[in-house]
Amino acid sequence: MEETIGERFMRETSYDTQDRSPSDQQKGLPQPPLEAPWDPSQPVLRLPDPASLSVPPMGLREAIEARRSVRSYSSEPMSLAELTWLLWVTQGVQARTAERTYRTVPSGGARHPFETYLIVRNVTGVQPGIWRYLALEHQLVAVNLAIPDLMKETVRACAGQAFVEQCAVLFAWVCVPYRVTWRYADRGYRDMHIDAGHVCQNLYLGAQPIGCGVCAMLAFGDQAFCDLLGLNRKEQWVIYTAAVGKKEL
Numbered sequence: 001m002e003e004t005i006g007e008r009f010m011r012e013t014s015y016d017t018q019d020r021s022p023s024d025q026q027k028g029l030p031q032p033p034l035e036a037p038w039d040p041s042q043p044v045l046r047l048p049d050p051a052s053l054s055v056p057p058m059g060l061r062e063a064i065e066a067r068r069s070v071r072s073y074s075s076e077p078m079s080l081a082e083l084t085w086l087l088w089v090t091q092g093v094q095a096r097t098a099e100r101t102y103r104t105v106p107s108g109g110a111r112h113p114f115e116t117y118l119i120v121r122n123v124t125g126v127q128p129g130i131w132r133y134l135a136l137e138h139q140l141v142a143v144n145l146a147i148p149d150l151m152k153e154t155v156r157a158c159a160g161q162a163f164v165e166q167c168a169v170l171f172a173w174v175c176v177p178y179r180v181t182w183r184y185a186d187r188g189y190r191d192m193h194i195d196a197g198h199v200c201q202n203l204y205l206g207a208q209p210i211g212c213g214v215c216a217m218l219a220f221g222d223q224a225f226c227d228l229l230g231l232n233r234k235e236q237w238v239i240y241t242a243a244v245g246k247k248e249l
């Protein structure tokens with residue numbers, strides 16, 4: 001039987017058979033930046049210091065046992081503090097050197113290849129539109145606050161999943177693959193997808209004590225989502241998304 005693309009990917013990125021030609025790091029090429037460039041002329045929104053956030057106490061066991069995918073949200077807005085908490089648990093930078101960051105989530109080789117984009121609909125103190133979390137600066141920068149019918153466009157990019165229209169905020173993790181392939185060549189594509197799972201699991205668990213519900217989503221249009229976020233798909237693409245909102249009581 002002919003080898004499928006998935007089988008071929010696994011074979012060609014296996015350490016048993018992988019072409020041993022050196023990665024760009026081994027060739028001495030410079031490391032890409034820890035964060036993708038951003039436009040300083042755009043509005044920025046400073047976020048509360050993570051240490052100042054007060055999160056209702058909840059045991060890890062309770063959070064794990066309460067976690068479910070939630071596709072129906074209350075009309076109550078999320079607060080800026082709640083959004084900040086979720087950004088912190090998913091990508092918060094705890095320590096930094098010139099070459100790497102250490103964050104609230106693990107990442108193979110501490111490559112941390114993601115930029116977090118937010119489609120904001122119902123968060124107090126945040127103008128609806130597309131924002132990006134700058135993890136190194138711990139602030140938001142506006143990407144596009146002028147898209148008409150933003151939530152309809154978002155549903156379209158999410159392969160028509162109608163529940164998305166009612167979420168308070170949609171997280172879209174954008175992968176910058178070269179941050180990983182610079183070190184690991186094509187085997188790094190395995191790392192990226194595994195890293196994304198860790199990030200979204202922290203979102204699910206972090207949402208529990210603050211009364212929010214999350215639904216992870218992989219059903220989206222790759223090109224449609226890149227178009228919505230204004231990304232050049234050759235360099236950056238959406239790896240994973242999740243809708244979030246306050247739970248209905």
Ligand SMILES: Cc1cc2nc3c(=O)[nH]c(=O)nc-3n(C[C@H](O)[C@H](O)[C@H](O)COP(=O)(O)O)c2cc1C
Pocket residue numbers: 067068069070071161215216217218219220
């Ligand atoms: C990788 C991944 C992709 C998913 N994609 C979608 C999706 O596009 N739409 C959706 O409604 N749920 C999606 N889900 C949620 C699953 O359907 C859900 O986790 C599963 O039904 C189990 O339910 P539970 O999360 O409540 O335990 C996804 C979950 C994962 C882990």
